[in-house]
Amino acid sequence: DAEITQSPRHKITETGRQVTLACHQTWNHNNMFWYRQDLGHGLRLIHYSYGVQDTNKGEVSDGYSVSRSNTEDLPLTLESAASSQTSVYFCASSEAAKNEQFFGPGTRLTVL
Amino acid sequence: GEDVEQSLFLSVREGDSSVINCTYTDSSSTYLYWYKQEPGAGLQLLTYIFSNMDMKQDQRLTVLLNKKDKHLSLRIADTQTGDSAIYFCAEKWGQAGTALIFGKGTTLSVSS
Numbered sequence: 001d002a003e004i005t006q007s008p009r010h011k012i013t014e015t016g017r018q019v020t021l022a023c024h025q026t027w028n029h030n031n032m033f034w035y036r037q038d039l040g041h042g043l044r045l046i047h048y049s050y051g052v053q054d055t056n057k058g059e060v061s062d063g064y065s066v067s068r069s070n071t072e073d074l075p076l077t078l079e080s081a082a083s084s085q086t087s088v089y090f091c092a093s094s095e096a097a098k099n100e101q102f103f104g105p106g107t108r109l110t111v112l
Numbered sequence: 113g114e115d116v117e118q119s120l121f122l123s124v125r126e127g128d129s130s131v132i133n134c135t136y137t138d139s140s141s142t143y144l145y146w147y148k149q150e151p152g153a154g155l156q157l158l159t160y161i162f163s164n165m166d167m168k169q170d171q172r173l174t175v176l177l178n179k180k181d182k183h184l185s186l187r188i189a190d191t192q193t194g195d196s197a198i199y200f201c202a203e204k205w206g207q208a209g210t211a212l213i214f215g216k217g218t219t220l221s222v223s224s
């Protein structure tokens with residue numbers, strides 16, 4: 001069955017380190033999204049992509065970057081992790097021009 | 113910019129109806145969405161409504177849309193303990209594409 005996976009599921013890192021969270025989908029969806037979920041803030045859009053080589057900034061993109069070299073993957077990189085980036089990160093994907101987004105299981109990131 | 117507001121908590125008894133409310137800001141939103149998040153999981157699309165509709169019913173779920181007031185509600189009839197979850201309202205983010213902006217989420221607690 002087609003699916004969307006995230007790895008790792010849990011990560012603890014130190015302030016200042018570079019961290020990359022993986023997202024992989026097998027639906028061949030053009031659109032992919034990264035969100036972070038924090039108590040009191042709900043889900044906030046970090047970056048998104050509508051196809052290979054396309055990336056766009058979301059609501060809270062500072063300190064994060066993404067790259068889209070193929071359809072299946074949209075890795076999220078924290079260039080220099082900060083304690084404020086401790087959060088649960090969700091990746092999602094959708095078909096082009098369709099709004100239903102399918103979410104991965106999430107990655108819980110702790111920055112010490 | 114776009115903003116989506118929801119009340120944070122709702123507590124009901126099993127068998128009662130639940131009504132979760134949401135206000136949004138982008139009057140050009142074509143679709144409005146309700147997503148459900150169960151503990152420890154990603155979000156799943158629950159239902160959606162097209163902006164030219166006032167109401168949509170889907171089994172125990174009824175969505176009401178008041179475009180004039182930019183108010184969206186989700187009614188769950190005969191609420192069950194399995195409906196306990198966080199419910200997110202969402203609308204389109206930005207001028208184009210399928211990125212979404214989510215409310216902070218309403219935690220529904222159902223007691224037996």
